[in-house]
Amino acid sequence: MWTLVLNSGSSSLKFALLNPATGELRLSGLAERLGAGEASIRLERDGQRETRALNGGSYGEALGEVLKELDALNMRHEVRAVGHRVVHGGESFSAPVQVTPDVLEGVRACVPLAPLHNPANILGIEAAQQAFPGLPHVAVFDTAFHQTMPEVAYRYAVPEEWYKQHGVRRYGFHGTSHQYVAGQAAELLGRPLQELNLVTAHLGNGSSVCAVAGGRSVDTSMGLTPLEGLVMGTRSGDLDPGIPDYLARQAGLSLTEITAALNKKSGLLGLSNLTNDMRELETAAADGHAGARLALDVFVYRLAKYIAGMTAALGRLDAVVFTGGIGENSALVRAEVLNRLGVLGLKLDSDANGNLPRGKAGVISQAGGPAALVIPTNEELSIARETARLVEG
Incomplete structure (x- = not known):
């Protein structure tokens, strides 16, 4: 069974054609x-890459190009389902669901919780339903x-009516990533997932950690929005909630301007006044750039604090898992974080950490x-796997 996975952003559409059973990737x-000038589509199929312009720049046109590629591969008839990443499901969706008119209304009801993401997710689903009218469509929620x-x-410790009337609570994000790497960690350790207590750290331009007990999320760092928690590429993470009011009075900034900043x-980016790219920051810090060094230090310090804090939700820690663009590729960040977590019994294996091949899984700690x-x-x-599981019953 081949599954087409779609991730619709505010001006982008990411796609992949996968076999959920084997993990084989044929098209991505x-x-x-999209919706602006100079729209383009970048394709990779069977190891070949190509980029071309999109004249209209709509979700429908982008999906039309995907259909052409499926026809060129003679695989349109092989697609059995379409899986959609949806950022926010609120309290209404605790598992993947097949898309129906009622489900779309439920996703629309969550738009106030994710005003930048859910509208784009809806547009992508509707365009895909027109492009693939005979297939089941499944919504898989980050939350x-x-x-x-x-x-x-x-x-949150706020007036109860804020929660009951407006849904003000912590939801968390990056759920598909945390769930996936938790399962992979169990395989790597050769232990049942149900017996493991893990802290998973998804580190990229957006970053979050999650306490996973027996395969279930029991706490996470992001909250009502993806702004809470760790220091990220361009997001502040945790800060004093009095800061917006202070800046509004002292600097004359509007709430919209403060939230955007x-x-x-x-x-x-804000700490370094240089870049949000961790690779560039590591190079600049090594060359003596004070802002880059500060950004690295704050990122590592806050991450280590959060990992240690997540153990309070677990009681026992079996493993810490690094993933995402920074987690997978920055040996420096991993080393500095683990060196701060000796109190938890974590011991860095410097050789294993420094020599881990790019894109490979591995253990970077000492025994004991x-x-x-x-x-x-x-x-x-x-x-794709969640979609196939639901469609196949």
Whole structure:
């Protein structure tokens, strides 16, 4: 069974054609700048890469190009289902669901919780339903994995009516990634997932950690929105909630301007005043750039604090898992984080950490304590598997 996975952003469409059973990938790509000038689509099929322009730049046109590629591969008839990444499912969706008109209304009801993401997800689903009218479409939610968190973990200490009337609570994100690497960690360790207590760290331009007990999320760092938690590429992560009011009075900034700055001008970029790219920051820090060094230090410090804090939800720590662009590729970040976590019994194996091949999973800790693992994430495969599981019953 081949599954087409679609991830619709505000101006982009990421896609992949996968066999959920084997993980084989036949087609993947990204359409960018949709709805704007100079829209384009980047394709990779059977090891060959190509980029071409999109004249209209709509989701429908991008999917039309995907259909052409499926025909060129003689695989349109092989697609059995379409899986859609949906960012926010609120409290309504705790598992993947087949898309119906009622489900789409439920996703629309969550738009206030994810105003930048859910509208794009809806547009992508509707365009895909027109392009693939005879196939089942499945929505897989970023937030669903975290719906197993206990109330003590997801409630904010705010007036109760804010929660009951407006849904103000912690939801968490990156659920498909945390779920996938937790399962892979169990395979790498040769132990049943149900017996493991893990902290998974998805580290990229957006970053979050998750406490996973027996395969279930019991706490995570992101909250109502993806802004809470760790220092990220351009997001601030945790900060004093009085800061927006202070800046509104002192700097004359509007709430919209402050929120935009916290999402797009903060994090590694704000601290370094240089870049949000961890690779560039590591190089600049090595060359003596003070802002880059500060950004690295704050990122590592906050991450180590959060990993240690997540153990309070677990009681026992079996392993820490690094994934995402930074987690998989930055030996420096991994080393500095683990060196701060000796209190948990974690012991870095410097050779294993420094020599781990790019894109490979491995153990980077010494024996005698909790394991530290690097596991490449594969959210598209996770979505394909969830889609196939639902469609096949």
